Amino acid sequence: MIELEGLTKRYGEKVAVNNLSFTVRPGIITGFLGPNGAGKSTTMRMVLGLDRPTAGDVRIDGKHYDELADPLTYIGALLEAKAWHGGRSAYNHLLCLAQSNGIPAKRVREVLDTVGLSAVARKKTKGFSLGMGQRLGIAGALLGDPRILMFDEPVNGLDPEGIHWIRNLMKTLASQGRTVFVSSHLMSEMALTADHLVVIGQGRLLADTSMAEFIAENSRSYVRIRTPQREQLLDALHDAGVPVVEAGDGVLEVDGDKSEAVGELAARRQIVLHELSPQRASLEEAFMQLTAESVEYHAHDGQPPGTLPQQQQPPGQPPRQWGSDWKRG
């Protein structure tokens, strides 16, 4: 279990992490989501005691990181790729880590086998591809067979087979009762792996919710309709008390899973339909909107904060420019 309490990190004027409080629980995969530069890596470095928090506290199973006598058996971490000396072999890299924590040397062979690097164990790591580097980093995280695992952007640079492997690995680790905390800037990746979701933007907590709830709340479903008899259909829908919005280009949208109802209504009134399709807004977009608004809020500092997370953009208007600047955070 990892507990963060009011965790704050300031670099000069810039606030990288702002008053973060949440708990990462064992037995599930907790996704840590935010656009690039949102403060995910800084938060993870503070968990590991690499960066000193400006304020607040972070504890691992109730202890500060530097109170852990043999940290690798408590918590294994994959930080950014290639955090090692390229001139050292994979085996020696893991061996020196094992020795520093009193882990038996035979464990090095085991983890090299687990991540599939046995064949290149004696090769210098500077020749490793990005994917091999990620595997070596993961080997280091698994070395102490820890009960908490923390992966910073683990799928970066992995090929589809590698991505599949890491997903399964994380699920297996969580099902063994371990705490798995994984960061990503891809909502689609998290939707496939995470059970719980922590979203940050600009160093602030935007959401701390179960994946199921997030999906239910944020993936809006609606029906998309095109018809040459627009006025008649609008009247019909109005009579039936179904709210409808115009989405431009003659497209009408009705919230909810109402395609059957709309279709039957149109048939009764003998209205020709050119399109009647149920739609679901993607989680990726819900996530982008969530984080983009935090960027906007910080940029012009006058918007009422209460409207932040759930504010929905009226469909129909061309998309605002939030998509173009959300990455800058």
Add this chain to the structure above:
Amino acid sequence: MSTPQPPTQQAAPDWHAAPGSPYPTYTSPIPVVRTTLLHALASEWTKIKSVRSTMWTLGVFVLLVLGIGLLTGAVVASSDSDLAGESALSLGFFGLLLGSICVITLGVLTTASEYGTGMIRTTMTACPSRGRVLAAKGIVFFLVAFVVTLVSATLIGLVHVSMLEGHGAGDPTGEEWLKGTVGVSLYVALLGLLSLAVGSIIRHSAGAITIMIGVLLAPLVIALFMFSESLKDVQQALFEYSIPNQMSIFYANSLSESGPSGWDPLWIVLGVTAAVFAAAFVLLEKRDV
């Protein structure tokens, strides 16, 4: 908001434990060990011997000490010059002076290269006691540097003494042997340890090596160009306390008459190293990795 959702996202994630359920905990079969400085020492020993830069710097060091030593020995032996009772050990000085650059380089690399590669974050994650990491690095490096220097200096000393028999060289006394081997080796190893601490503070290999070579050579070079009469005292002090002169004191052929003598250079470098090491400890605790 209105783009259709790609098919992959329609697959609902399969979550198997709802938040709030009783927490299962994983217990590892690996025995839990309370780690000590010994674990950190074993780790640092593996590190220092598993990179090629260690072999290179120490290899070049041994080559310089033995090569330059043999060369000077051969030149003196083939000429008619007379050492006039001076110990043959003093010929080892030049090789060790140049060789000390290698020891400085290795010292800096031991700490600073971890910052260059990103290894330091892995190291500090594995051993959150930062002081312990620095201490382990210092101890391992110091022992390696001391042993290699001691063996090289003793070897070249023996060679010089046997080469220059009958050239008026005085038989080295016990103390001369002690100073010319153990003494100077301690000095060079401490110089390396100083570089290690500087590397930890600067966190940049090239920068720290430049600083240390400056410390090694600059005072002597600057003193050479101090022509002004009013700077006579400063010039004298720079000469006397320059590292080359301090090293030459171990061979009793100091470039100057006054200034440090006997075992003084060892106490000087010990004091400076201790102070810089203390600063490195404090900064390491304070700064982010």
